[in-house]
Amino acid sequence: xxNVEQHPSTLSVQEGDSAVIKCTYSDSASNYFPWYKQxxxxxxxxxxxxxSNVGEKKDQRIAVTLNKTAKHFSLHITETQPExxxxxxxxxxxxxxxQLIWGAGTKLIIKP
Amino acid sequence: xxxxxxxxxFQVLKTGQxxxxxxxxxxxxxxxxxxxxxPGMGLRLIYYxxxxxxxxxxxxxxxYNVSRLNKREFSLRLESAAPSQTSVYFCASPGLSNTGExxxxxxxxxxxx
Numbered sequence: 001x002x003n004v005e006q007h008p009s010t011l012s013v014q015e016g017d018s019a020v021i022k023c024t025y026s027d028s029a030s031n032y033f034p035w036y037k038q039x040x041x042x043x044x045x046x047x048x049x050x051x052s053n054v055g056e057k058k059d060q061r062i063a064v065t066l067n068k069t070a071k072h073f074s075l076h077i078t079e080t081q082p083e084x085x086x087x088x089x090x091x092x093x094x095x096x097x098x099q100l101i102w103g104a105g106t107k108l109i110i111k112p
Numbered sequence: 113x114x115x116x117x118x119x120x121x122f123q124v125l126k127t128g129q130x131x132x133x134x135x136x137x138x139x140x141x142x143x144x145x146x147x148x149x150x151p152g153m154g155l156r157l158i159y160y161x162x163x164x165x166x167x168x169x170x171x172x173x174x175x176y177n178v179s180r181l182n183k184r185e186f187s188l189r190l191e192s193a194a195p196s197q198t199s200v201y202f203c204a205s206p207g208l209s210n211t212g213e214x215x216x217x218x219x220x221x222x223x224x225x
Contacts, residue, residue: 001171009152032212043116043202043216044155089154097143097162098206098214099170102154 002027004092006103014111019080021106023090024072032093033066033073034100037086044089048075077108085110115139118203118217125193125224133188133220135203143206144186145170145214146178148199155202161186193224 005024013019025033031052036044050057050064050073057064061080066073077084087107091100118135125131137144142163147155157170161180175197177189190197200221204214 004154006154034212034214041218043204043218044214045216046213049212091155093212097160098145098212099157099160100155100214102156104152104154 004103010107012109019077021075025092030092035075036089039086080110116217135186136184137205141206145204146188147202195224198224
């Protein structure tokens with residue numbers, strides 16, 4: 001079946017440094033790629049997304065890049081802050097009706 | 113405020129007991145989803161409902177039933193709970209902007225002993 005692989009599973013960075021999380025998808029028909037942040041005890045919240053007709057998208061300290069040929073996309077967080085500590089999930093669209101297949105998640109730890 | 117509300121937040125069951133998780137959304141969207149989240153496995157779709165009166169299986173439907181009671185409410189039922197159903201369950205629905213964003217409830221943590 002279709003899947004999304006996400007790496008690394010845990011990422012520890014010094015406050016102020018950059019963090020990069022990578023995902024690879026298998027369904028060549030996927031055309032929507034969101035990233036969600038999940039804080040402890042909460043549901044996931046969308047932080048940024050990208051569609052297949054765009055190669056890169058930025059929102060302040062967060063950016064996402066997409067390489068459709070290689071079927072991978074990445075989340076970049078610059079100037080990391082303590083409040084960036086959370087679990088981050090990538091996902092790729094499959095079929096219709098907002099259906100997504102999800103990566104396994106990356107626990108991001110920001111060291112003071 | 114727009115959002116997704118699910119209850120209960122915590123539940124402990126014995127093997128073989130039944131229970132229903134409730135979800136309600138006030139964004140007036142047609143679609144609603146039930147996911148389960150297990151450590152190291154991300155979110156997996158159990159069932160979804162594309163509109164009132166319709167439901168469809170997701171990746172992991174076995175052991176669950178759903179009811180789309182009306183446009184606002186979508187419930188998930190475990191008829192005979194098993195330890196393998198110990199998980200955190202999330203309900204979700206898209207917003208009316210139709211950008212693709214899903215809004216999630218805060219989760220229901222279920223333990224089956």
